[in-house]
Amino acid sequence: VESGKTGKNVSGDFTVAIPRFRLKAKPNEVAEQLVAAFQPTAYLASIKANGAFVYINVQTTALYKLVLAQINTQTYLTPDESHSVVDAFEQLSLKDADLPPAGLSLLKKNGYGTNKSGDGKKIIVEFSSPNIAKPFHAGHLRSTIIGAFLANLYEANGYKVLRMNYLGDWGKQFGILAVGFERYGSEAELEKDAITHLYDVYVKINRDGESDESIHDRAREFFVKMEAGDEQAVGLWKKFRDLSIVKYKETYARLNIYFDLYSGESQVSGESQAKALEQLQGTGIVEESEGALVVDLKKYKLEKTVVRKKDGTSVYITRDIGGAVERYNKFHFDKMVYVVASQQDLHLAQFFKVLDLMGYPWAKTLQHVNFGMVQGMSTRKGTAVFLEQILDESKRVMHEVMQKNEAKYNAIEDPEYTSDKLGITAVKVQDMAGKRINNYEFKWERMTSFEGDTGPYLQYAHVRLSSVERKNAPEIVLPPPSDRATAIDVSLLQEPKAREILLLLSEYPNVVRSALKSLEPSTICTFAFRLCHAISSAWEVLLVRGQPREVALARLWLYVSAKDVLGSAMRLLTLEPLERM
Ligand code: ARG
16 A cells, blocks of 8 residues: 655545555455554544545644654764674674764664664675776766665665675786886876876877787786786786775765775686686586687577686686675675676676576575666866766866855855865766666756755755754754653644655655665655755745744754754765755
8 A cells, every 4th residue: 555645635634545456356345444444543543435545534743753753863873883884794804994984874773764674684785896097987986876875775774785896906907007107107106196197107008009019918928927926916916906995995985985895806816717617617508619718698698708718817707707606605695786887787697697507596696786878977178087087077066156156155164175065966966866777968067056956956955954953043942852752742733834744754764665676776866855845845834933932843843853864865875964055
């Protein structure tokens, strides 16, 4: 049974439609039966049948108290408490993990909008996974944003989550880099910003390589040495990798995103790849083709794919196969999710199928969460290759947008901080507002506007809610959360607007559950927008200032609760709700 038209009803009624599907009896009869069996409760006063609908009269005051009292008991995880989440995966060394900044992590277990349906199951969410020395493109940006959200979502639904970054940190490109570094490298630049410097080197040496084949020969040689574990080759590669991770961590922190583990293609041992290949020979799907090993998945409507090259070096898919086995042996996950662009649909389907054919029962727990492309993601000058450049540009644009309103701009305490957070929110919300699988166009003006369903609009609504609490008359003070239900007369919240907001607040826990089914960030975004629309039309109707004390307190409680729920939804989306601007 779906609860109906929230907020449209002044009287305190819910309309419930009896759905046709899955019922043996006619909806009208079911409605009659419900009415006949009804017993009043503390929350439901009476019900009435009308064809296939049932009108339920709610005890508004009791419902208000029930909902508001739950919302106001939430606290946030401290960094120490986050440790215990990481600990759940035992073998993991804590020093590898970045911890969420204090106060910015998700709600504590039992907080409003969380539930235990995940039953403490262990899930690995692999996301972001950029390639060292190559541009951080839109696909990585989307994986980072959507993946970090999904990790939060699983956590809110009671899972233990391991956030894993599977870096593209192995392959012939490191040979190219090594050769390039000899010619163009600078230790100082590397220390300063490894990602940018290595990319520069990579571009330059590739240009040289166009007319000088010997560069590629030397690169291949270097990669062969890396795979053989040559100390010097591995040493240089490790330095590139470590310094790149330092830089990545800075950017992720700016985004309020963190990982429990930086893994990568390099971390999959040659041994487990060899073992996987050996095991594969037994499945009858492997054949030799011009010296290379190939798996034929035609029977499963998937294309053939090379699993070992002619020269014996490893390939992407074999690292994924070996990597999944290693992860399972180490972490015994109940589920593993790969957040990767839909360009790689085939690749993921292939290696999931291979693992299945190898007889691993857990192969069924692997899931590819895919997403569409972004068109035109570059700075306004059209130059971006790195995420940082996009973030800097959105910060700049937000700064300009804010400056257009001089009076407001002058009131902003820390425009640098505010514009950075607003810019990041703009980028993230643009990405999460639509269905994952849809492509979208990167639109500077639209996403940085305070109007329409945008990130800045959400932040503005949160700031305004925060300021009600702050700028309120000094004698109107909310009692401590545990006393509110008895001290505040919620029967004073009779206006349809108040009711609309309350019913939205009451829906939030279900929204979090349904987002887990769809794995769509848009489910949460849409909820946040609906809540903000309701709130922004409430300001003129539900005044706090100048009202009788009892009325002011009841409304204030509603606003403070709305702020909490909006803040929770925003945190779930990895946003950092602003208190002021
Ligand atoms: N580094 C890869 C790329 O940029 C994405 C990795 C996806 N994950 C995986 N397990 N293959 O294309």
